[in-house]
Amino acid sequence: MFELKNFKLREYQEEILNTARNHNTLVVLPTGLGKTAIALALTIERLNQCGGKVLFLAPTRPLVNQHYNFFLEYSNIGKEQIGIVTGKIRGKKREEIFNNSLVIFATPQTIQNELMSGRLSLTEFSLLIVDECHRCVKNYAYTYVARKYLQEAGSPLLLGLTASPGHSEEDILEICQNLGIKKIEMRTEWDEDLRPYVQRKDIEIVTLNLPAELNHLLEYLKSDLRERIEELRANGVIELPPSKVTKNYLLQKCEEMAKEVEKNKVLFNFFLKLIQLVKVYHAWELTQTQGLRSLMSYLEKLKNERRRSSKLLFSDPKFVRVYFLVKELLAKGVELPKYFKLVEIISKELERNPTAKFIVFSSYRKTVNAIYDYLLRYPSIHPARFVGQSGEDGMKQEEQIRVIGEFGKGEKNVLVCTTIGEEGLHIPEVDVAVMFEPVPSALRMIQRRGRVGRTKFGKIYIFVTKGTIDENYFWVSLRREKKMRRILKAMKHLGISQRKLTWYIQTL
Known part of the structure; x- marks a missing residue:
């Protein structure tokens, strides 16, 4: 038995x-x-x-x-x-x-x-x-x-x-x-x-302003994006105007066009231009949400790639200018204010509670590496990277277990992680969670919140840079979570039926 x-x-x-x-x-x-x-x-x-x-x-x-x-x-x-x-x-x-x-x-x-x-x-x-x-x-x-x-x-x-x-x-x-x-x-x-089983959580939205230098860089990238989109739009590759184009839309277009290119090789040059547009869009997104350190890692990767689309980008004087402008700004100490704010929050919380444990979430491994390197400068902060197993800078399972053990014992007090820290894995009790950026996903926001407040009071800080896609992603995730709860409530009451469900949701 x-x-x-x-x-x-x-x-x-x-x-x-x-x-x-x-x-x-x-x-x-x-x-x-x-x-x-x-x-x-x-x-x-x-x-x-x-x-x-x-x-x-x-x-x-x-x-x-x-x-x-x-x-x-x-x-x-x-x-x-x-x-x-x-x-x-x-x-x-x-x-x-x-x-x-x-x-x-x-x-x-x-x-x-x-x-x-x-x-x-x-x-x-x-x-x-x-x-x-x-x-x-x-x-x-x-x-x-x-x-x-x-x-x-x-x-x-x-x-x-x-x-x-x-x-x-x-x-x-x-x-x-x-x-x-x-x-x-x-x-x-x-x-x-x-x-009775959920402890109180304080959630604070930390709004930050972009430095003037980063605003200038963003405008430059935005102008480049607009030109590339308009060119592809004029040739029938893209239907939407620049203001409506999203990364998901571009990735979907790449999938569709890859199939078309197999049938018609004449479209290959437009396909290359579309891939370049995706890469410029990603650089623009990184500038707003992840900062110059992550952006520079990405640009260095593109610069060293043998792919034709990357080589074409780095033969374009406009894009090369972005590369040198980022180098120049980093040399001057310009960066997204999220890095400075992160250290400020950790330092203040450690003053209140010297044994406090923190988890910092970022969507990108390059950002995790950049945050980790940045936090190493401060004697009271003992960070650890926690990332997945794939890639050259991935962590083997043994390393992951070791890091979680060190965090549990208090040998490390800040766990800087990608999505691996969100999904399912048991991570020892955390006092403070910091979301380096909002994500447009109900699931990921729920999982991130679930890392604190399990057995004691917890705090959550969400970094949102004003006037950037951070703001859009924050509100999108809230709307999606509400919508998810509404749909599941309908399904629970009505059963799993497409017709009934659609009718019920429309009446709510």
Whole structure:
């Protein structure tokens, strides 16, 4: 008989479990409020009542390991009955784990490969748990594995876990359809039944002004963008005027044109111009949100690239001028005021509480590196980088574990991270979170907020530079979060039906 060990489910977790034991359920809970505990309780019920095996999918190896350790610590399921399968485990060892384990933790790509090769069948599995299930869209491996499970399993039950399934009706419906979801259980940190478990958080929007020199650089880049957009617009590559063009729009155009170029090589020169436009747009965006250090890293990368589009950019006197202007401004000590404000906030908080721990979020690894280097100048600040595994400056899993350990012990007091710090991973208690920039994503804002206020009062600072896309992104994320809650509320009351749902949302 399997059972929970060393903890008891909270009331709201019991209510969610009551739904999840009878229906394929999407659980939407803020980061840190016990989604894995619900998964463990349901796992124990299924093993006790239905037998078979349980498959727990998570998108990264660190998350797979984290869930594995949680199950070992908080249940009496033996270590010999639990296995991990990732890309690093191959051959006979992998086969042994599949044959001998009752609960298998795995990355979805690994399971997809096993299913496609015919080496694995899901007929024996009585429960599939999909963590970070907002990824279950389009051709991501979750979609394939979930479909195969629902087809093959004798008595399938599926549990999807996420902090946010997306902000659009289409995205949420796609996830629900791909996972065969029949019921939705959503809670927010403002709901009555969660309030006893959520500590107060103070959120401060820190508005900053751009230095005159950066304004001048932005205007120069904006003028260059406008010219490039108008040229492509005149040739029918772009339909929108400069004021309506966004990076997502440009990336979508690149995808479309790449297909057209395969059929018609005459369009290749326009395709190159479109790629150059994307790169100039990115430089313009970095200047506003990340600062000159990140911008210079990006420009150096382009300068050293052998790609034709990058070479063409650096043969353009206008763009070369940007490169030398950034060099000149950095030499003068000009920078986005976010760097100075970050040090000011950390220093003030350390005066109040010398043992305070901070997490700083940035969307770009180059910015993480720049912030880390900048913070090293200050004796009372002991920063650590925390980034993903890919790329030359990526961190191996062992390094990630070491950094989290040092942060937990207080040897490091500032964790500077990319999106890896947002998604799922357990990070020791944080007192203060700083968002170096707002992000236009409900999911990422919810995940970032969830890093503080778990067991004690927490503070959150969001940096917004006036008159820049920071302001747009901040309001976009708020609107998307409200919209997500409205859609999920409708789906919970009406069931998962496109026609009913559209009608209901329009009446709200």
